[in-house]
Amino acid sequence: MISIQRRSGNSPGWNAACYSAALLGALLSSALLLALSGGDPAKAFSALLVGAFGSQNALLGSLSKATPLLLVGLGTVIAFRAKIWNIGQEGQVFAGAMMAYWASLMVGGLPYWMALGVIALAGLLGGAALGMLAGYLKTRFATSEVISTVMLNYIVIFFLAYLLDGGPWMETGVTVAYHQSPPVNPALEWPVLFGQGAGKLHIGFLFALAASVFCAVLIERTSLGYEIRAFGSNPTALRFRGTNIRRLLLVVMLMSGALAGLAGAGDLFGTSHRLRAETLLGIGSSGIVVAMVGGLRPTGVMLAALFFGALKAGAIYMRLQSGTPAGLVSAMEGLVLLFFLCAAVATKFKIVRNHVHA
Amino acid sequence: AEPQKLKIAIIMESNLDVGWSSTLIESLNKIKAQLAGTIDVSWEHTDPMWGDDAENAMRFYAESGEYDIIWGHGRYSDQVKKLNAEFPDTMFVVAGSGNLPLGGNQYWLYKRQYESSYLLGMLAGRTTKTGVIGLVGTFAADDVNDEINAYFDGARSVRPEIMHRLSFIGSWSDNALAAEHANVQIAAGADVVFMLTDNFKPCQEHKIMCFANITDQSKSAPDAIASSAIIDWQPDLTWLIEEWQKHKAGVAFNGNIEPKWFSMAQGGVDIAPFHEFDTKLPDAVKLELATMRQKIISGEFVVPMNTAEPK
């Protein structure tokens, strides 16, 4: 008789099998979707692969798309491991970009590397401040972070809309522009590591790598990480055992927001060079998806960020080459997430063949 | 002789259901037919892309070497700026407000609809019973403000004491919100509403007259839409193709620095026919409008252009 049982440990081989099956399932169902609408899945997917990994430029492009996702994903991991449901990444990305932009207007006289540091720091601070505001509301007024972070998302986004639409940061020039700031000071753009154009990788990628190492070590190896994980499992016991859980909550929200803020700053100074809502929109929510698909583990998040980064980068090529509509890409994201969710459940079980008992 | 080949790659800002984009394709089709035999015009367009995605797409087209014109149908000068030097033989086109003048191989198209909208304003002024007219906009921008100001100016030119209602929904496509704004304007007395964003349901429900923007939308609400301010990209295309041919003949690209648009006289904008309203509108008004249209075309009357943010 074959039965399904909960497993006590976890087996890397089985995990890999589950997640591969999930990936395959997601790809197959997307292909089906495409075929049903008269598209050519083989052509589309080979274009996707070429666009994501086909050349050095393509690869760099994928990494560049992965950068903000990785940062936001890591921030999400820190919060979610503590079961603090910070879903304000969207707003924190905005806040980081806005703070960094503001800083860039202030750092005129500084030497380049110092200015760069100040801008990156401002990005971290912007996200952190917004995160901590939600944290403060929770510790002081017991306001659920789920709701406060969602509200703050809207508030920040409207605030940016005000600043860019008739407000002080609106671009004034030959024409009255649509909701964008003037380009950032070209002298303050973040340095490009490799490549150019589509395959341009800016220094934010290094920040994201550093953040990955930081998070991995933080969560698994440090006392603070221990407290974060304990908070997620049982905050009461943690409080009874002498940890100041209010402060811990603030620290978690600070770190989580800061990473999202850095993603925003990086996107502004490394990629888009203009403060504009639509380029920042969606980074936060994709980052949450990346964190969840990555199983809330820094290494998993790195893989997931790379995967979604490649999907985003390859998608452009796929759309151009095979005329696949953009809608398929977000449908694919949804499918991948859904299948991975099922796979994550499957990893907790094992299939055993047990002898029949009389 | 063999017809010359012209390939255009278009980066779209919005889906083709939006007039801004669909009109371009319509005009391209007309131009293609018109030039058949001399120039073989073909094109390819993407679905909406912005930011570095758009830049990547432009680079993809440029690097393929197959395209003569890379057309960013919106705010894409940031992207062009990163490419135009690298691909000096490619013509880059950007369209609308919010672009930077780069000159050289970037050409910058503009659509100014103040002339047609002035005419619609006159129509509104002549037909309103309450003396209040409305306009529902998306966002305030240079190439929207001129239209709005001209609309109200046109109305005041025939009825100086007219009151106006104006609001921006702050979104490109929140249909339901657009309806709500229209409802409110109607409640605030407006009985002619110019909808810069599509949703004519409130006009139909309150049985009032509406105008549509960019394309002739009469079909979607024949009982409500009296006319539309429409645009046509044929003159723009013709000009660009001439410029492109000059370049082929060895003249350096000389993209415009100032916003360039084609007026009603040049066929860049117009108002749509009245359709069902043809019988409903008083002949005197129709005549007045026709006369004024002729005057604008002949240059006898110059519609004042005002791009200040309307209040």
Place this chain on the structure above:
Amino acid sequence: MENLLSVQNLTKRFGPVIANDGVNLEVRKGEIHCLFGENGAGKSTLSSCLYGYYRADSGVIRFKGEVAELNSPADALRLGIGMVHQHFVLVANFTVLENIIVGSADAGMFLTKSKARQKIGELCDACGIKIDLDREIWQLSVGEQQWVEILKALYFGAELLILDEPTAVLTPQQSDQLFRILDGMRRRGLSIILISHKLREVMQSDRVTILRKGKAIATVETSQTTAEAITSLMVGHKVSKHVKDRSVQPSGEVLAVDRACATGDWGEDLLKDVSFNIGRHEILGLAGVAGNGQKELFEALMGVRTLSSGTFSLEGEVIAKPTAREMLDRGVGFVPDDRFLEGLIPEFGTAENLILGWQRARDYCRGPFLDRRKMEDLARRKIEEFKVVTASPELPVERLSGGNAQRVILAREFLHSRGLLLANQPTRGLDVAASEFVYEKILEKRSAGFAVLLASEELDDLLRLCDRIAVIFKGRIMGIVRPEETTLLELGMMMAGDAKDLQRTVQ
């Protein structure tokens, strides 16, 4: 007497674990039948199988002579088998009435509560239960919640009632009342399967079936056996009861509490002028009916609840602003009564739980990093010393049985405390042998010079172990007595607040 229930050869496995291994059991009509066995012996599993909550892997269950197909609790309820679970299964913000009628068809489509109210009223009268049906569960005491659980089962017309450790959280008085109720039910011809670790209760039953490692090893008539005999059947050897070492006597003063007061959310008194002290080599017992301020007293002493007035001092030093951190640093050990809520991180393994509270201590860290090797060493040593049954030091403690989870807490607290140990209900829910293990460890600390505050509802144990016993009632200390100078009756009266002329305090 005829058998109401008979179980033959019932086996139930959880993966590799055989929870019930060929169990045979017969329950007569109108008897109280006790299941007795160590933690993890399979009592709860057996009752869940009888209730259709789990499906037995093999075996036959007959009810009233017919083979019973128990695929879900619905089948059991239909047959007339009701169950009160080890952990309450109540909806905290439903009223008593709603908790009872939810899921029953005669609640009527539109919740006609009057009929149900009448039926429950009759049941209450028959059993002698007094309860306000319109109060919400969270407003009730633990005892009252237990009555609700019983009413739920009876409401569905149970003829066989299974009670899984119903008295683990009840006070002796409430447990007595429970037995009066059970007795009434027995007389009306109902049968009861009772699971309990308390010998005093087991001895009140008609028959006892003893389970060991999943097997039913014997069924005996209670009247023809003794508590000692049952116990040694259960563990396979004799369990010796520990008593305090009289050669060491209390001295000095480790903890002194001076007129401590605490108030609740609505300004009610939780603690009122509580004063006492504990010396070195001393165990001070804290007796009281649950909910009379014990929990709050422990929380205040642990620094997680602020006193509205009054102070306490450690080693002669007044603690001005106590925090949990400070108390831990001063070497106070704390065994909370709710182990999984307040004492453990359920998702962490034994190794990580052993340093909970000390995760930043230099012993287990190098800078900001945890020293995994040291943690593992510690875990290995403590698992052996405290005989924790666990597959590995990393296995989440939520998968440990209550007794083993408690051992993890004790190991941690004994390791890190220096001088003062606060233990609130450390043996709740533990079997006899496990309880004795805990007491043995506490007595070792006493001999080593610790001051111990030990709250328990087991008065016999308090009398046996403590140097003095303080009785708390409605947040007040009714008196402090020496075990050798008092009686169970006297303690019981003081716990009921009825002790005006008895009130005395010994130093």
Place this chain on the structure above:
Amino acid sequence: MLELLQGPMLVSILAAMVRIATPLLFSAMGELVTQRAGIWNISVEGTMLLGAVVAYVVASTTGSPWLALLVAILACALISLIMSFVTIVLKAEQFVAGLALNLLASGLTLFWFQNYVIGREPPKFAGFEQVDIPYLSDIPVLGPVLFSQRLLTYVSFLLPVLVWFFLYRTRYGLEIRCVGENPKALDVKGLGVGRRQCLAIMFGSLMSGFGGAFLMLGYSDRFVPDLIAGRGWLVVVAIIAGNWMPFRIVGAIFIFALLEAVGIHAQVVGVAIPHHFFLVLPYVASLILLAGLRSRTHQPVGLGVPYSRE
């Protein structure tokens, strides 16, 4: 500003509030039942979109808005089986499942839209029209607010009462609430937890679809891919802000709708405050409200926690 306080504008503000609130009410009441059954289904936005798409397709092919509504809600009920499978059978993280469904819905909609709608003659379709109830709609002030609405608006006002009655006054409602608070309490009585949760998800999804379809058929004359524009999230926010209690949720929705209505009116009459201020007001207000009114939470204890026996 003063103009806003005059009679006709006041009436108009109230009427707008009612219009804005209606689709939200449908979705919120459905989602409330789902959440009271312990399922944290945040796919309201996606489900509303799905309802709108299906309603649009059916209305433009058959011409009947009522049939369109019916098919739309059936489709949403059907799609809810995915959510049920993932959360009840697999017991996966509900929050993520909802996120995935939202992504899927918006992706599929865009995909469909780009494949089948764009570039074709936009179909004509009939939606729901405003109905003036004879005589009543002529009552000054109240008439236009209350009696010049779409027929389904009246249903939406009845709905909270029905949902309240269901949850608090029927046996099945009691069971649903029990599942959300402590599923085991029902399980030990032999009643299926999964079946009830599945039905609750289905009802929630169906009502969300209703809201989306109504937004499409009642307020719009064409389909656009981001028709829902965040209203589904607003519904989730309203449930939290309304502390999981039917009438408070209605209150929260009315506050949101009122602020939006005031914002629109202020813009139209030309109040000199940036309109962003009014747009952001509902969010700031509910945040302050939540921080200020710290009443006992009625969040179902088991919300978002998958139930399994062992």
